[in-house]
Amino acid sequence: MPSGLVVAFYAVGMQLTEMSVMGFRTSVTVFRRPAGGLRWVIIPTIHMGHADYYWAIWQRLRSCQAVIAEIWDGPSSTGMAYANAMRLARQRASRDLVPEDIDFSALGVPIIFPDEYLAPNADPDRRMSREERLTAAVMTPILALHMALTGDGDWLGSHDLNIHDDTEVHRDASDRKREDLLLGVMREIDGEFATEDMEVAVVFGALHMPTVVQELTGKLGYRVMPGAQWLTAIDYDEPPYMRKPPLDGWMDW
Template sequence: MQLTEVSVFGLRSVVLVLRHRESPLRFVLLPTVHLGRPDYYQQLARRLATCDLIVAEMYDGPSSTGLAYLTALRLTRQHRGGPLVHQNIDYRALGVPTVWPDGEVIPGRHRRMPLWGWLDLITMVPYLTVTMAIGGRDFLLRRNFEISDDSEPRLRPAILHRMLLEERDHLLLATLTGIHHERRHEHIDVAVIYGAAHLPAVVRLLAGRLGYRPQRGGEWLVVIDF
């Protein structure tokens, strides 16, 4: 099951709805790329606003990963993909209850990037800038952004893989399992908006142990034009 796909025309991500034969609850999966066209994030926000509950990644504020990529692209003067922005969805403005498996939003710090986000920028921007400068101006085109339900994304070194993927996947899956058990008799749509690398584990949980099945005819959103 494809979650993101890359062709000569660009990068797309799917909107995948999963249903259960014995439950009216639906999960709406939004595998997200943290850097993309402005209208991509506008479409995501509109889709989120139609749901009854949102399970979102990290915190309510700009993506430090997306901002690092965008900064490095501008420093190396790469224009592939046209005008791009980093993910910066204002969840509070959507008016939909939002759950943050990675931790609750701190009152009074709405929309402010936390300290670890700035540390991400400090460490990632130099590395990405050098990588893009050495590799040339087709960096985005060469990157493998394709993710499917049987993908096994890996990060190096191993400590980053454990902290950024394994541990956070564990929190996310526990949250979704709890929602299924507590609210499976409700007629609600639960949106799951996370980086695409986290979604293979989500699909395997929902379609495997919990018994959900994908609805036919998933909607595709254009993230980046090539």
């Protein structure tokens, strides 16, 4: 969620994320062709949130037969820097924030990382590399100073994070390359398994998802299914004891 990102909004379409006075939520939306077959589970994410948010995503992925995910199977150094900076700057909603960390390997299904060329040189046990930790440590005070200078203690709330399928997001060459790789994987899977009764999830940063949804509903001919779910990533007011991740199987998906 770098401060330099520019998001432009036009006619409102299907909402993918929601920023409100209550906090920040992301959707879980399923797409399928009218004739049936392959279902795509689209899950936009944010680099930092409450632990039960990432736990809920992991639980939803258990019913999927494959997952397409971002960069690598390990914690987000970007999320670590932002979460630590928010606490250091005493920002609203900074309590109990953790970096994005979804244990994809524990799902026991094929995991595809289209942009894995960006993956850090991490340990086999999913620990963040020394270089990534150093980068996060260097960035934290810089980000904290920027947040503190916003003046009102609510740096996150000053950003419009409402993203729809028709949101236009500024992309540089690296972003376009990553999205081209992602769409290429999706097209390949669709070509091989379009008629199969199976679910494939796409778990990527929220700003990439308008491109994904436009591809599904445009060239590939998918339609959104009713009953989208919403997951709270950051809650401004909920007491910490309400957010403690309970035992396995806590959600009826």
